[in-house]
Amino acid sequence: MPVNPTIGVVVPIFNEEEYLEQSLERLLKIEEIKQIILVDDCSTDSSFELALNFESKYQKISSFQLDKNSGKGHAVQLGATFLSTDYLIVHDADLEYFPEDIVEMYNEAIKLPESLIIGSRVKGDKERTNIYYSTYIGNKIFAYIFSIVNQTKLSDIASCYWLINLTTFRGLNLNEKGFAIEVEVLSKFLLTGSTIKEVPIKYEARSYENGKKIKLKDAISIFYKIIKYSKLFNS
Numbered sequence: 001m002p003v004n005p006t007i008g009v010v011v012p013i014f015n016e017e018e019y020l021e022q023s024l025e026r027l028l029k030i031e032e033i034k035q036i037i038l039v040d041d042c043s044t045d046s047s048f049e050l051a052l053n054f055e056s057k058y059q060k061i062s063s064f065q066l067d068k069n070s071g072k073g074h075a076v077q078l079g080a081t082f083l084s085t086d087y088l089i090v091h092d093a094d095l096e097y098f099p100e101d102i103v104e105m106y107n108e109a110i111k112l113p114e115s116l117i118i119g120s121r122v123k124g125d126k127e128r129t130n131i132y133y134s135t136y137i138g139n140k141i142f143a144y145i146f147s148i149v150n151q152t153k154l155s156d157i158a159s160c161y162w163l164i165n166l167t168t169f170r171g172l173n174l175n176e177k178g179f180a181i182e183v184e185v186l187s188k189f190l191l192t193g194s195t196i197k198e199v200p201i202k203y204e205a206r207s208y209e210n211g212k213k214i215k216l217k218d219a220i221s222i223f224y225k226i227i228k229y230s231k232l233f234n235s
Contacts, residue, residue, distance in 0.1 A: 108197055
């Protein structure tokens with residue numbers, strides 16, 4: 001790994017015209033980020049036009065659009081094929097996450113180059129806003145179950161922010177096209193014998209009225225995938 005490894009960001013987008021501009025402006029303030037790949041998952045609003053506008057202004061930004069809605073996992077995997085950096089991190093196009101936390105995760109990755117660094121919305125005392133108690137409790141239950149079946153201890157497995165060596169990511173042989181991409185990445189990474197390090201991050205949840213997309217059916221799928229990809233059935 002280079003002394004100063006580079007970070008590439010994949011931003012999956014679906015109907016985020018209201019938030020995309022501010023979200024990308026936050027990313028562009030982080031000097032450690034050298035490449036930003038925008039993948040529009042067949043939005044029906046002006047999201048892709050906004051992405052193209054940013055691409056025209058910033059050399060580090062590239063934009064791509066899928067011809068049909070295929071899911072977050074598919075968008076992330078496609079975006080990763082266009083990266084030429086040392087690390088990959090995913091940044092949702094909304095405003096729930098704060099890119100300044102990426103710097104702390106990056107510094108941790110330099111100290112632990114063989115580890116996957118994940119942002120925790122539970123650990124530490126950073127400012128956080130949770131709207132739905134059911135989602136908050138559900139995430140804690142999922143993390144608890146994941147920890148048991150994978151013989152590890154994690155406080156948050158559904159965080160958007162996970163920083164991983166790009167070569168390692170490409171070698172995980174991923175299948176998930178939807179929101180379960182995080183579970184598959186974490187599970188398969190642990191199966192390599194490497195460790196996951198959590199770093200506290202800020203979080204400001206948004207409501208379904210403001211565009212939050214994960215639904216009950218996605219939560220059920222994620223629970224199933226926790227078991228499917230776990231060490232319990234793959235060791």
